[in-house]
Amino acid sequence: MTGQRPEPFVNADSEIYWAATKESRLVLQECADCGHVDLMPRHVCPKCWSENRTWTDAVGTGTVHSFSIVHRAPLPAFREDCPYVVALIDLAEGPRIMTNIVGDGALEVVIGDRVEVCFEDRGEAKVPQFRLARAGGGS
Amino acid sequence: MTDTTLRNRVAIVGVGESEIGKVPHMTGLGLNAQAAKRALDETGLKPSDIDGLLTAYSMTEPYFMLGSVMCEYLGLKPTFNASMVVGGASPAVMLKHAAEAIVSGQAEVILCCAGENRATGQTRDQAVAALAAVGHPYYEQPYGASIPSFYAMITRRHMHEYGTTREQLAQMAVTTRDHAVRHPNAHMTKPITVEEVINSKPIAEPLNILDCCLISDAGGAYIVTTAERAKDLKSDPVYLHGIGEYHTHEHLMCADSLTEFGALETGRRAYTMAGLGPEDMDFAELYDCFSVVPMIEMEELGLCERGGAGAMVEAGDTRIDGRLPVNTHGGMLSHAHAGAAGGLFGIIEAVRQLRGQEGERQVANHDVALVHNEGGILSSHCTMILGREER
Numbered sequence: 001m002t003g004q005r006p007e008p009f010v011n012a013d014s015e016i017y018w019a020a021t022k023e024s025r026l027v028l029q030e031c032a033d034c035g036h037v038d039l040m041p042r043h044v045c046p047k048c049w050s051e052n053r054t055w056t057d058a059v060g061t062g063t064v065h066s067f068s069i070v071h072r073a074p075l076p077a078f079r080e081d082c083p084y085v086v087a088l089i090d091l092a093e094g095p096r097i098m099t100n101i102v103g104d105g106a107l108e109v110v111i112g113d114r115v116e117v118c119f120e121d122r123g124e125a126k127v128p129q130f131r132l133a134r135a136g137g138g139s
Numbered sequence: 140m141t142d143t144t145l146r147n148r149v150a151i152v153g154v155g156e157s158e159i160g161k162v163p164h165m166t167g168l169g170l171n172a173q174a175a176k177r178a179l180d181e182t183g184l185k186p187s188d189i190d191g192l193l194t195a196y197s198m199t200e201p202y203f204m205l206g207s208v209m210c211e212y213l214g215l216k217p218t219f220n221a222s223m224v225v226g227g228a229s230p231a232v233m234l235k236h237a238a239e240a241i242v243s244g245q246a247e248v249i250l251c252c253a254g255e256n257r258a259t260g261q262t263r264d265q266a267v268a269a270l271a272a273v274g275h276p277y278y279e280q281p282y283g284a285s286i287p288s289f290y291a292m293i294t295r296r297h298m299h300e301y302g303t304t305r306e307q308l309a310q311m312a313v314t315t316r317d318h319a320v321r322h323p324n325a326h327m328t329k330p331i332t333v334e335e336v337i338n339s340k341p342i343a344e345p346l347n348i349l350d351c352c353l354i355s356d357a358g359g360a361y362i363v364t365t366a367e368r369a370k371d372l373k374s375d376p377v378y379l380h381g382i383g384e385y386h387t388h389e390h391l392m393c394a395d396s397l398t399e400f401g402a403l404e405t406g407r408r409a410y411t412m413a414g415l416g417p418e419d420m421d422f423a424e425l426y427d428c429f430s431v432v433p434m435i436e437m438e439e440l441g442l443c444e445r446g447g448a449g450a451m452v453e454a455g456d457t458r459i460d461g462r463l464p465v466n467t468h469g470g471m472l473s474h475a476h477a478g479a480a481g482g483l484f485g486i487i488e489a490v491r492q493l494r495g496q497e498g499e500r501q502v503a504n505h506d507v508a509l510v511h512n513e514g515g516i517l518s519s520h521c522t523m524i525l526g527r528e529e530r
Contacts, residue, residue, distance in 0.1 A: 006281040014277060040278060040393060066299070066397055068291035069344040070283060074271030076264075078283035086288045086343075088392065098279045098392040111299050127281050 004077035007122045013041040016055055021126045024119045026058040028093055039095040060117035061133065062089040065096060067109055083107065089115055089130055103131035142412050147529045149238045150369035150376035153178035154487040157254060157358035159475045160326045167200040167255035168212045170358030170477075175213060175252050178360040183373035184248060189362075191219035191246030193237055195229035195253040195479030198269045199260035209252065219246040223479075225386065226273070226514025227426055229253060230359070230483035231521035235382045237363040247364060254358025254480035266354055273515065275390040287343040287351055289391045289516045290429040294345055296397035297431055301446030305345060309336035310452050311430040312349050312472050318459060319469025321500040326355045327473040336430075350430040352471035352481065359483035361490065366529065377490045380415065380507070381524040383408025391516040401520035402439035402511060409509075409522040410441075413530075417441035420524075421504040422492060423463060424485030426513045427470040436511050437465070440522065464502045467492060482512035486523070493527040 008018045020027040030037045031045035032052035044051055067087035073079045085101040087109070101109050102118065115130035155177025157170040165173070171194070179186065194209045202208040206222040209215075219240045223229040233251040240246050257266060267285070274280045274289070297303050313333055319325035331349060339349040369376035385401040385408070388394045410416055423442060425433035434448035442463055443451045451457060457465035468474045468488035471481040489508040491497055507526045513519065 005283070006276075008281065009277045011277075040275075040390075066292040066296040068288040068295065068346075069341075070285060070288050071341040071343065072267070072285065072287070073283055074267055074274075074280075074285040075283065081283065083341075083344075084283060086282055086284045086292070088292055088397070096392055098275075098282060098284060100282050111295065122281070129282075 005122060008125045008127060013043060017041050018125060021119060021128055024126065026060055026117050026128050027055045028058050028095060030054045030056045037093050037095055039097050059092050062091040062115055062130070064101070064109055064111055064113045064115060065090045066111060067101060069107060085109060087130070097128070100129045101131065102129050105132050142408065143414070145235070145238045145242060145382060146380055146412050146414070147366055147378050148242050149363050150366050150378045151361050151486070151490050151525070152364055152369050152372050152374050152376050153181040153362035154490045155181070155360045156324060156484060156487055159324050159355055159357045161258045162256065162356040163259040165256065165356065167197050167260060167358070168209065170254045170256060170356060171209060171252045171360065172213060174254060174358040174360035175250055178250070178362050181374040182362055184362070186214065188248050189215055189217065189250050191217045191237065191240055191249035193233040193249060193251045194222055196222060196224050197255040198478055199255045199257055217246065219249065225519035227428065227479065227482050228384070228512045228514035228519035228521045229479040230486055231510060231512035231523055232384050234363065234379065234486070234523055235384055235521060238379055238382065241363065241365055247368065249363045250360060251363065252358065252360035253478065253483050255478045256356040257354050257477045258356045260356070263354070275392065279390060279392060285343060287346050287429065290431065291343040291346045292391070293397050293517065294429065294431040297435065298345070300398055301449070303434070303446070303449040305337055306333055307449030307453050308350060308430045309333040311434060312336050314452060314458055315427065315466050315470045316473045318467050318500065319473035322469050322474055325469045325474040326353050327469070346429060352428045352476040353473070355475040355477045357475040357477035357480050359480045359487055361483070361486055375494045375527070377493050377525050377527055378529050379523065380526050380530060381409040381411065381413030382521065383412065384519070384521040386519045389515050389518045394516070400435065400439060400517040402436050402513065402522065405511070405520040405522035406440040409524050413524040415507065415524060419507055420463065420509045421507050422467060422502045423465050423509040423511070424467070424489045425465055425511050426482050426485070427466055427472050428476070428481065430472065432513070432517070433465060433470070435517070436513070440509065440511060459500060459502055467497070467500055467502060485510050485512070489525050493525060
């Protein structure tokens with residue numbers, strides 16, 4: 001059923017972001033002028049409106065800012081996964097990402113848990129998700 | 140600088156709500172028209188007196204140029220017309236735009252209306268899927284994130300930072316339902332208990348179905364005119380004392396905080412314009428798409444301290460006979476929710492309470508009311524302060 005889930009939508013803003021996830025890399029957009037780092041790709045820096053955009057690799061770790069265990073899926077493609085975890089993760093670099101927490105112990109997640117990025121295939125592409133960092137692992 | 144430009148310049152002179160609940164024999168436009176007629180009938184004005192119209196949007200009848208479509212349907216040819224698309228904040232923002240248009244001479248009598256047939260004009264799956272589109276199409280929707288899951292993450296963070304309990308959240312829904320029980324036009328009128336809320340079907344933990352707003356067929360309308368003209372009409376006018384809007388984000392992933400939102404700023408602006416403070420509010424009609432939302436708004440608007448809403452609700456302070464009655468009509472949790480009309484019923488209720496028309500639902504003190512609307516995921520905010528006397 002995975003194939004029915006939304007696949008990444010590539011546009012001029014997000015081309016580099018989704019090209020990177022295809023290689024199992026999570027990248028962030030950085031302002032070459034003020035240094036602001038952000039997750040949602042866009043043409044200008046939301047802080048200083050500079051058009052000098054660069055990309056940087058995220059280390060792929062973060063902590064759980066909040067989460068919800070979903071019992072009523074918004075689309076049929078997610079129905080058989082219920083219950084599943086939707087979360088907001090504070091990445092090590094600062095930006096916040098919305099994602100799923102998957103894998104062992106996902107349903108036992110609590111705020112503050114350390115997580116590390118992993119990738120789920122969606123058609124030809126991949127979306128970044130996170131799993132709980134192993135004890136002693138993570139950063 | 141103190142912005143008092145709109146203080147006591149306009150009044151709401153008519154309010155109306157359509158049939159509410161499951162109304163399969165009416166269209167969304169029809170629900171708007173019925174509410175508009177009921178609002179106009181209160182004033183003694185004629186349809187031809189209306190020279191301005193503001194509406195919002197409709198998911199079940201997604202016309203292009205909805206404002207113009209609404210005018211056409213109602214046979215109006217206004218000199219001022221726009222469609223506000225700031226989600227649930229739209230009905231309150233309409234009043235601000237209407238007031239600005241009236242004060243600047245663009246129109247004199249403005250109809251503000253919203254609503255749609257969300258209960259019967261689409262299937263439940265269509266409703267849930269359409270609402271999922273509020274999530275970012277590229278960075279949120281691929282994760283199966285629903286609107287309840289967004290508000291659930293906000294709820295969980297509130298519980299984490301302030302110790303808000305599951306029982307306190309449930310009490311918000313219970314108190315709101317108790318108010319709806321006394322409303323002759325409310326969608327849900329069966330009393331509920333804290334245990335029933337906590338044991339109701341989980342939607343997105345920690346939110347259960349009874350923490351979530353309804354999906355109703357409903358339309359609401361109000362009519363705004365100058366403070367001067369209001370005095371000559373059949374109905375008791377309710378004056379606008381202060382109003383402010385603030386827009387901080389749309390998607391939750393881009394919100395600066397999960398506990399601090401734009402209502403702090405809209406409250407500050409509304410209080411400043413009115414020359415009043417939170418302690419002057421007799422009652423409040425707050426946006427309540429989910430049980431945590433009116434609690435966050437109480438805190439941001441200074442009606443209690445940060446993190447103090449849970450205890451206030453638990454103590455019964457927000458009941459109709461409490462220190463600060465909240466959502467006296469039953470809110471969106473129990474009275475009605477139909478797209479942009481959700482928050483409009485809070486405005487209608489405030490007007491009726493201020494007039495002293497509510498019978499067994501009437502609050503004891505009814506000189507000044509606060510109404511707050513929010514849209515998106517606590518993204519767009521508008522606070523208004525209304526009163527029955529010019530001040």
